[in-house]
Amino acid sequence: MAANNEILIIGPPGTGKTTFLAQLYGRLLDKKGKLQLASAPENIDGIKNAYDRLTDGEETESTPYTDNLEVKIPVIHEGQEFVLLCKDYGGEQVRDLVALMEYDKTWIDRAKTNDRWILFIRPAEIEQRFDLSKKGFAEKDQKESNSSIFGTSDQSQFIELVQVLLHARGTGMKDLIDTPRLLIALTCWDELRTDSTPEEILQQKMPLFTQFIAANWLPGGFKIIGVSAQEFPLKTEENRDKYLDEMPQNFGYLVLDDNPKEKDLTRLIEKALAL
């Protein structure tokens, strides 16, 4: 089945959705990447604000719960012009999909109309409560538990999240899934300080989730990629100054299998479209 080019970024709060879109916008403006801006986009105020904050060396702000921004950016990719359609919304909505196990019309529409899903997971914040390989419960330090994305058992909740969205879309799980195509983006990659590949990190951090995806999707229908849209935290004066002195588009990278550090963030979209 041919999949359309509409992209849904799915991610709980604080996984870097807005930062990625702002950085992507900067790269498109710059016109040096694989995807380039074709003409001025209409109404991308939310992304533009986030981009302006980064230009000032400030972090993005958490997107309000009720925000539902359609991002429509006309782009050129390999000589072909098309409108890149992404959505930015408050990640708390995603947390509620799992917590309440229910979805509204907005999420039914999102799940149905977008044939390409990019799932944002911030592995540094995934809590490993029970580690079979260590045959016991992992040590839980206070800092880690506070930053947990979902609360108890993050990886099983990511499984539930995918199941809820497949249900909203009306996609059964009796046959291997072809569409939606699924790009799993491991975000804030810089926080991991690792030489491992994205596949290895997902397997290490979320073995059950990795197995769930591999068991339900066609082998070519999903992919795992590392993303550091910001490259480092903007918590210190020194780091903020780097953003002030150079432009935000000089920072950020992807981790692909074929190139350990790819500076062209637009290739994340290319990867999602190639699935």
Ligand SMILES: Nc1nc2c(ncn2[C@@H]2O[C@H](COP(=O)(O)OP(=O)(O)OP(=O)(O)O)[C@@H](O)[C@H]2O)c(=O)[nH]1
């Ligand atoms: N170290 C590091 N921090 C990042 C990166 N990307 C985003 N962050 C930080 O992560 C935090 C959350 O980023 P956002 O882009 O606002 O996350 P979001 O997914 O849009 O969150 P909601 O709007 O609440 O759903 C911010 O403090 C960012 O500065 C990155 O690549 N590396």
Ligand SMILES: [Mg+2]
């Ligand atoms: Mg946001």
